[in-house]
Amino acid sequence: MGIDLAQFHEAFFEESFEALESMEASLLKLDVGAPDPEVINTVFRVAHSIKGGAGMFNFSDIASFTHTCETLLDGVRAGRTRLTTAVMDLLLKSVDVMREMLRAAQRKESFDPQKVADLQFDLEVAVAKNDVAAAPALAASAPAAPPSAAQAAAAAPAAEAPLPEWQISVKPLENMLSRGNEPLALFAALAEHGELAVTASVEEVPPLAKIDPHRCYVHWMLSLKSTASEQQIAEAFEWVEGDCDYRITPAAPAQAAPPKGPTAAPAAEPPSPPAPAAEAAAARPAAKADAAAPAANAGDAGSIRVSVGKIDELINTVGEVVITQSMLAQLCALVEGPSAEQLRSGLAQLERNVRELHESVMRVRMLPIGFAFSRFPRLVRDVAQRLGKQIDLKLTGEQTELDKTVLERIGDPLVHLVRNSIDHGIEMPEERVAAGKPAAGTVHLEAFHRGSAIIIEVSDDGRGLDCDRILAKARSRGLVGPSETPGEEAIFELIFLPGFSTAEQTTDLSGRGVGMDVVRRNIKSLGGKIDIRSARGRGSRFTISLPLTLAIVDGQSVCVGCETYIVPLVSIVESLQIKAGGVNRLSNAGEVISFRGDYLPLLRLHELFGVEPRSRAIHEGLVVVVEGDGQRVGLFVDDLRGQQQVVIKSLETNYGHVPGISGATILGDGAVALILDVPGLIRSTSRRVAA
Amino acid sequence: MSTGSDKSSAATIGPTAAIKPDAVLRLPPQCTIRDAAQLLGQLLLHIEHSSPVYIDAAQVERVDTATLQLLVAFLHDRKVEQRAVVWLDCSDALLRAARALGLSRDLALAPAG
Numbered sequence: 152m153g154i155d156l157a158q159f160h161e162a163f164f165e166e167s168f169e170a171l172e173s174m175e176a177s178l179l180k181l182d183v184g185a186p187d188p189e190v191i192n193t194v195f196r197v198a199h200s201i202k203g204g205a206g207m208f209n210f211s212d213i214a215s216f217t218h219t220c221e222t223l224l225d226g227v228r229a230g231r232t233r234l235t236t237a238v239m240d241l242l243l244k245s246v247d248v249m250r251e252m253l254r255a256a257q258r259k260e261s262f263d264p265q266k267v268a269d270l271q272f273d274l275e276v277a278v279a280k281n282d283v284a285a286a287p288a289l290a291a292s293a294p295a296a297p298p299s300a301a302q303a304a305a306a307a308p309a310a311e312a313p314l315p316e317w318q319i320s321v322k323p324l325e326n327m328l329s330r331g332n333e334p335l336a337l338f339a340a341l342a343e344h345g346e347l348a349v350t351a352s353v354e355e356v357p358p359l360a361k362i363d364p365h366r367c368y369v370h371w372m373l374s375l376k377s378t379a380s381e382q383q384i385a386e387a388f389e390w391v392e393g394d395c396d397y398r399i400t401p402a403a404p405a406q407a408a409p410p411k412g413p414t415a416a417p418a419a420e421p422p423s424p425p426a427p428a429a430e431a432a433a434a435r436p437a438a439k440a441d442a443a444a445p446a447a448n449a450g451d452a453g454s455i456r457v458s459v460g461k462i463d464e465l466i467n468t469v470g471e472v473v474i475t476q477s478m479l480a481q482l483c484a485l486v487e488g489p490s491a492e493q494l495r496s497g498l499a500q501l502e503r504n505v506r507e508l509h510e511s512v513m514r515v516r517m518l519p520i521g522f523a524f525s526r527f528p529r530l531v532r533d534v535a536q537r538l539g540k541q542i543d544l545k546l547t548g549e550q551t552e553l554d555k556t557v558l559e560r561i562g563d564p565l566v567h568l569v570r571n572s573i574d575h576g577i578e579m580p581e582e583r584v585a586a587g588k589p590a591a592g593t594v595h596l597e598a599f600h601r602g603s604a605i606i607i608e609v610s611d612d613g614r615g616l617d618c619d620r621i622l623a624k625a626r627s628r629g630l631v632g633p634s635e636t637p638g639e640e641a642i643f644e645l646i647f648l649p650g651f652s653t654a655e656q657t658t659d660l661s662g663r664g665v666g667m668d669v670v671r672r673n674i675k676s677l678g679g680k681i682d683i684r685s686a687r688g689r690g691s692r693f694t695i696s697l698p699l700t701l702a703i704v705d706g707q708s709v710c711v712g713c714e715t716y717i718v719p720l721v722s723i724v725e726s727l728q729i730k731a732g733g734v735n736r737l738s739n740a741g742e743v744i745s746f747r748g749d750y751l752p753l754l755r756l757h758e759l760f761g762v763e764p765r766s767r768a769i770h771e772g773l774v775v776v777v778e779g780d781g782q783r784v785g786l787f788v789d790d791l792r793g794q795q796q797v798v799i800k801s802l803e804t805n806y807g808h809v810p811g812i813s814g815a816t817i818l819g820d821g822a823v824a825l826i827l828d829v830p831g832l833i834r835s836t837s838r839r840v841a842a
Numbered sequence: 843m844s845t846g847s848d849k850s851s852a853a854t855i856g857p858t859a860a861i862k863p864d865a866v867l868r869l870p871p872q873c874t875i876r877d878a879a880q881l882l883g884q885l886l887l888h889i890e891h892s893s894p895v896y897i898d899a900a901q902v903e904r905v906d907t908a909t910l911q912l913l914v915a916f917l918h919d920r921k922v923e924q925r926a927v928v929w930l931d932c933s934d935a936l937l938r939a940a941r942a943l944g945l946s947r948d949l950a951l952a953p954a955g
Contacts, residue, residue, distance in 0.1 A: 206904075207874075328875050328906075328907060328908050329875065333906055333907060334907045334943060335906060335907060335939060335942055335943060338942055338943070339942070349942065349943060349944035350944050351943055351944035351945050351948065353911075353914050353918070353945070353948050356911060356914055356915050356918065357915070358915065358918075358919050359882070359885055359886060359889055359912070359915045359916055359919050360886065360889075360919075362882065362911075362912065362915050364875070364878035364879050364881070364882045364908060364912060365875060365878060365879075365908065367907060367908070367911065368911060369907070369911055369914070369943070369945070371943075371944060
C-alpha cells in the first residue's frame with residue numbers, strides 16, 4: 152500500500168520548468184570574472200530543489216544528472232571551481248538537458264541516455280579538473296574539510312559582530328508531505344544561508360493507531376544566524392508555498408539591541424527544550440552575500456496554482472453571464488409599470504458588476520510579457536556566440552501584461568524577429584567599428600500598452616533593411632515588374648511574402664525564407680498586425696500590435712436586413728450618413744466615398760454576405776468607417792444598434808473558416824451574430840481593387 | 843554506513859544476543875512516504891509487544907519526515923506503556939535526517955548527556 156505520487160507529477164513538472172527558467176536567468180546574470188555568491192546560491196538552490204523533487208517522484212535519471220550539476224555548482228560556490236566561460240556553457244547546456252529530460256518524463260517518453268551521459272561526463276571532468284587545479288591555491292587560505300560551526304564562527308571575519316539571527320516558525324499544512332514537499336529539503340535550503348538550529352515540536356503527533364502516515368504533525372522552530380535578508384530567507388519557502396505556514400521574525404537581541412558577544416545564546420523562543428549543539432544542522436560557513444546585494448524577486452505575494460482549464464471554465468461562465476445579462480436588458484426594455492424603473496436600475500447595477508467581474512476574471516489570465524522575454528538573454532548569447540557578433544540585449548516593459556494564450560503564441564514570432572535582427576541586422580564588430588558604431592550591437596525588446604492593445608517592438612541598431620537588395624530579389628522572382636518602382640513601405644512589405652529571403656547563404660538560424668511570412672501569419676491569427684520601419688545603416692524596428700485578450704471583444708452591433716453583425720469597436724473610426732450622390736464609382740476600384748478629404752473604398756455588407764438589405768440607397772443607410780492593416784474602408788449597413796461586449800465563439804472550431812468573419816457570438820435574444828474580421832475585409836477589398 | 847559503535851550517534855545499542863527475530867523491526871534502505879503506510883502497519887504489529895522491540899536501521903539509505911514521524915509516534919506510544927525500544931543499529935543517513943529535523947531526542951538518538 153502506498154500513496155500515488157503520480158497525481159502530483161504535473162505540479163512538479165510545472166514548478167521545475169519555472170525553476171529552470173529562473174536558474175537560466177540567474178546563470179546569465181553571473182559575471183564570469185567575479186560571480187556574485189548570492190546568485191550562485193540561487194542557482195544551486197534551484198538545482199537542489201529539482202533534484203529533491205525528481206528523487207521524490209522516482210525520476211532517478213533526472214535526480215542523478217541534477218546531482219552532478221549541483222556538485223559542479225557547489226564547487227563554484229565553495230571557490231574550488233573557477234567559473235569560466237566553458238563552465239558557464241556546461242551549466243547552460245545542463246539547463247537545456249534537464250528541461251528536455253523533464254519534458255520527456257512529462258510525456259512519458261524516453262530520453263537519449265547518451266546525450267545525458269556525455270554531458271554528465273563533461274560535468275564530472277569539469278568538477279575533477281577544477282578541483283585539482285584549485286586545490287593548491289586554496290590550501291593556504293581554506294581548510295580542506297568544511298569547517299565546523301565553531302570553526303566558522305571563530306575564523307569568520309565577522310566574528311567580532313555576531314551574525315543577525317532569525318527565528319522561523321514552520322507549521323506544515325495537511326498536504327505538505329503528500330505533495331512531495333519535504334521539510335528536510337527546506338531546512339537544507341535554509342542552512343545554505345548560515346547556521347541553522349532546528350527544534351522540533353512533536354506534541355501534536357497523535358498515537359500511532361490514529362496517525363495518518365502521509366500527514367505532517369511535527370512543527371518546528373528554527374533559529375538561523377545569517378546575513379541573508381528576510382526576503383532571501385523567504386525564497387526558500389517558495390517551493391512549499393501553500394503547503395506550510397511559516398513566520399520569519401528577527402530575533403530581537405541580535406537585530407535591535409547593541410551587539411552581544413560572539414557566544415550569545417539564541418533567543419529562548421521555542422516552548423520545547425533548546426536545541427542541543429549536536430542538533431544543529433550541518434554548519435556551513437556563513438553566507439557571504441553582501442548585505443547590499445540587490446534583493447532577488449521583489450514583492451512576492453502569496454499565490455495559488457490553478458489550472459488554466461479551470462480559469463477558462465470560469466471565463467466561459469462569465470461569458471454566459473454577459474449574454475444572460477444582455478438578454479435581461481433586452482427583456483427589461485419591454486417591461487412597463489411601476490416596478491420597471493427599479494428593475495432597470497437593478498439591471499444597470501448588474502451590468503456594472505458583470506463588467507467588473509469580467510475584468511477581474513480576465514486579469515487572472517493576464518501574465519507579464521516578461522515570461523516571453525525571459526528566453527531571450529540565453530538565445531541572444533548563444534546566437535551571438537555562434538555568429539561571432541557582440542550583442543547587448545535591452546529588455547523593457549517586462550511587467551506589461553497580456554492574455555496567457557496571446558503570450559504563449561507570440562513567443563515564436565518574437566524568436567524569429569530577434570534571430571533575424573542578430574543574423575541579418577547587426578553587423579560584425581569590425582564592420583560596425585568601421586561605420587563609426589560601437590562594436591557591440593543593441594537589440595531592444597520593448598512592450599507597452601496602447602489603448603486596448605499591447606505593442607511589442609523589436610528594434611536593432613544594425614544595418615537596416617536593404618531596399619535595393621529586396622527589390623532586386625523581388626524582381627528576379629517576378630514579384631515586382633521591371634518598370635515598377637514601389638515605395639519604401641511597399642518594399643518592406645515584400646519580405647512578408649512566402650518564400651522570400653535575401654540571405655545569400657541559408658543558415659539554420661534564419662534566412663530560410665520561411666520566417667517572416669510565418670511571423671505575420673501567426674500575429675494575424677492573434678488578431679494583431681506587424682509593421683516595419685527601417686533606416687539604411689541605422690537599424691530596423693518591427694512593431695507588433697496585439698489585442699490584450701482573445702475571449703471577449705467590445706463590439707458595435709450593426710444590422711443589415713434581418714441579420715446582425717458585430718464590428719469590433721477598436722476598428723471603428725467613425726459612423727456617418729452619406730448624402731444621396733455621395734458615392735463615386737471608379738472604373739477599376741468599385742465604389743468610393745469622400746471622407747475627410749480622402750477617398751475610401753465602400754463595401755456594401757449586403758452584397759458581401761448575400762443578404763437582402765432594408766434599402767440599397769446610400770442616404771437611407773449608414774456608413775461605418777473602419778480601419779485595419781493601416782487602411783480604411785467604409786462599410787455600408789442599414790442601421791447601428793447598441794454597443795456591447797460580446798463573447799467570441801470560434802466559428803472555425805464549430806463550423807469552418809468564413810472569409811471576412813473572425814467569429815460568432817450569441818446575442819441577448821439568443822440570436823447568433825457574426826463578428827467581422829475588419830483586416831480580412833480590407834484585404835479582400837484591396838484584392839478586388841488590384842484585380 | 844555507520845554502525846552502532848559510531849560515537850556521534852549515541853544510539854541506544856542493546857545486547858545482540860538472545861533477541862527473538864520477531865522482536866526486530868528491520869527498516870528497508872528506502873524509508874519514504876511512498877511506503878509510510880506499510881511501515882505504519884509494521885509498527886502497529888510491534889506496538890503491543892511486551893518485550894523490547896529492536897529497531898535495525900543499518901540498511902537505511904534514504905529516510906524522510908513521514909518515516910521519522912512514525913518512529914517518533916511509535917517510540918512515544920511504547921514509552922507511555924513503559925515498553926522498551928532499542929536501536930540495534932542506525933545508518934548515518936537516518937542519524938543525519940533525525941538531526942536535521944531536530945528529532946534526535948524524540949527518537950532517543952541524541953548523544954548521551
